[in-house]
Amino acid sequence: MQLPAHITNLPPYIPIEPFEVLSARLEREPDEICKLDANENPYGMSPRARAALANLTYGHIYPDPESRALRTALAEFTGTPADNLLAGAGADELIDLIFRVALSPGDIILNCPPTFGMYSFDAALNNVKVIDIPRKKDFSLDLDGIINAVEKYSPKLIFISSPNNPDGSLLPQPDLQKLLALSLLIVLDEAYIEFAAPESLGKTHSQISDVPNRDNLIVLRTFSKLAGLAGLRVGYGAFPSWLMPTLWKSKQPYNVNVAASTAALASLEDRPYLRKTVATLVAERERLMAALQEITYLHPYPSSANFILCRVTGLDAAQLKADLAQKHGILIRYFDKSGLKDHIRISVGKPEQTDLLLKALSSYSVSNQ
Ligand SMILES: Cc1ncc(COP(=O)(O)O)c(C=O)c1O
Numbered sequence: 001m002q003l004p005a006h007i008t009n010l011p012p013y014i015p016i017e018p019f020e021v022l023s024a025r026l027e028r029e030p031d032e033i034c035k036l037d038a039n040e041n042p043y044g045m046s047p048r049a050r051a052a053l054a055n056l057t058y059g060h061i062y063p064d065p066e067s068r069a070l071r072t073a074l075a076e077f078t079g080t081p082a083d084n085l086l087a088g089a090g091a092d093e094l095i096d097l098i099f100r101v102a103l104s105p106g107d108i109i110l111n112c113p114p115t116f117g118m119y120s121f122d123a124a125l126n127n128v129k130v131i132d133i134p135r136k137k138d139f140s141l142d143l144d145g146i147i148n149a150v151e152k153y154s155p156k157l158i159f160i161s162s163p164n165n166p167d168g169s170l171l172p173q174p175d176l177q178k179l180l181a182l183s184l185l186i187v188l189d190e191a192y193i194e195f196a197a198p199e200s201l202g203k204t205h206s207q208i209s210d211v212p213n214r215d216n217l218i219v220l221r222t223f224s225k226l227a228g229l230a231g232l233r234v235g236y237g238a239f240p241s242w243l244m245p246t247l248w249k250s251k252q253p254y255n256v257n258v259a260a261s262t263a264a265l266a267s268l269e270d271r272p273y274l275r276k277t278v279a280t281l282v283a284e285r286e287r288l289m290a291a292l293q294e295i296t297y298l299h300p301y302p303s304s305a306n307f308i309l310c311r312v313t314g315l316d317a318a319q320l321k322a323d324l325a326q327k328h329g330i331l332i333r334y335f336d337k338s339g340l341k342d343h344i345r346i347s348v349g350k351p352e353q354t355d356l357l358l359k360a361l362s363s364y365s366v367s368n369q
Contacts, residue, residue: 006105006127028329034356036347037331039165039192039307041228041281043350045263046273049227052266053259063261065253070261071236073268077201078221079209080238086247087256087264091191091222091235092118095159098187098218099126101243101250103156110149110158112141114166114339116189119159131155134339139167139301141175150182157185163192166335166345168303170196170205180217187218191235192305194226195285198278201226201271205304211238218243225306226274227267234260281306285348291358292346297366307347314366317342328360 023030035042067087075082088094095118103109105127111119112133123130131153133145141160149155158179162171171188179186193202208219222235234256239247267274289308292300299311312320321334321344333345346357 004127006124010124022331026325026329032329034328034330034349034353036349036353036357037333037345038230039225039305039347040230041225041277041306042353043277043280044228046227046267046270048270048273049229049263049266052262056259056262059258061258063254063256063258065255066248067256067261070256070265073265074236077268078206078238079203081212084212084238084241084244085236086239086244086251087234087236087261088251089235089255089257089260090224090233091189091220091237093233093255094220094235094237095119095187095189096122096125097247097251098157099123099128101246102185103128108153108155110146110153110155110184112146112158112160114139114164114335114337115159116161116165116191135164139164139169141171143175143178146179147182150184155184157187159187159189161189161191163196163303163305165192165305166307166333166340166343167301167309168192168305168307169301170304176207180214183216185216185218187220189220191220191222192225193221194274194278195282195306196304198275198282201274201278208238211240215240215242223264223267226278227264228277229260229263229267232260232263233257234264281348284351284354287351288346288348288354288357291354292361295361297364298361307345309343309345312342312344315364317344320344320364323364324357324360328356330357330360332357 019030023033070087071082071085074085099122108129108131109123110133111130112135120130131149133142133149136142160171163169188207190206193206197204211217211219218237218239220237224230289300292298292308292310297313297315301309318334321332324330324332335343
């Protein structure tokens, strides 16, 4: 049987090693691994979420296809009407859903690399063409490039991550206003927004409550980073009213499982825990930033998220990543793609993880390479 060409042309699958396999390969117990490579929340879920999962009663019943209880809680949390909210199995599921409902094969979207890889991955999967408008050297958007590309290619949609993964920069308000004035759908991915404004849990910077006032703005958020629920897969989005009926009829009916929505709801009920862990991570980010700035071979970029991107000079960045894993059990992310050559990204961990990392980093110097 002949598979569609856009599917056979996908890059080969590279399996991500689960924690246990990794721990066996590195010959370290899982708690001896310092995992700073995937922007997870090292504090994990709220004790209330843990207790709610332990007491889960209706695991044998299919979940509510409309995630009503969760959307009602999210409406209060985000200041956005529940009618404009949709929950998903992570923001990832919603990115794929947007492709499937809003785009046809052959349509064009804009992407602004370096950025989160799922936008281009899902584009390839859905046979949608991507025009890249690379970010500038400081990772800000090339607005003129975007405006020209809108005129030239009539793309249907643009993905913007704010704060952007992997550098952590926020999209400035005036830039967003310019984008909103263009005739295309803006998907603003705010997976890390809570780390930009810890006190308000993101509210002071988030655009989510503005979604119902616009026809061309989608905002995506997640519980993975804020609430330590990455393993349970639960995210949500705010969508313009005209798109909601299509989303409802297109999504998988049971996309958010009972455990995920129970944990998400309990997390929202424990706002003090969320506020405290986010504030702790932001304080730790600042400490890590100050320490990284002192390391001669690293050049960290300012970040509003729970990770810090660094350019590496005078050392082989790939070797540094491999060495940290093998010799110290510390996992970081290394990038080898265009615009990010010789860059590493370090997720913000607990203070003891920062200490371990800094000790390991201090054992390298440019001169002894
Ligand atoms: C920018 C961005 N958006 C979305 C996600 C995925 O979120 P979720 O875990 O909710 O699928 C990530 C995960 O790393 C991310 O970096």
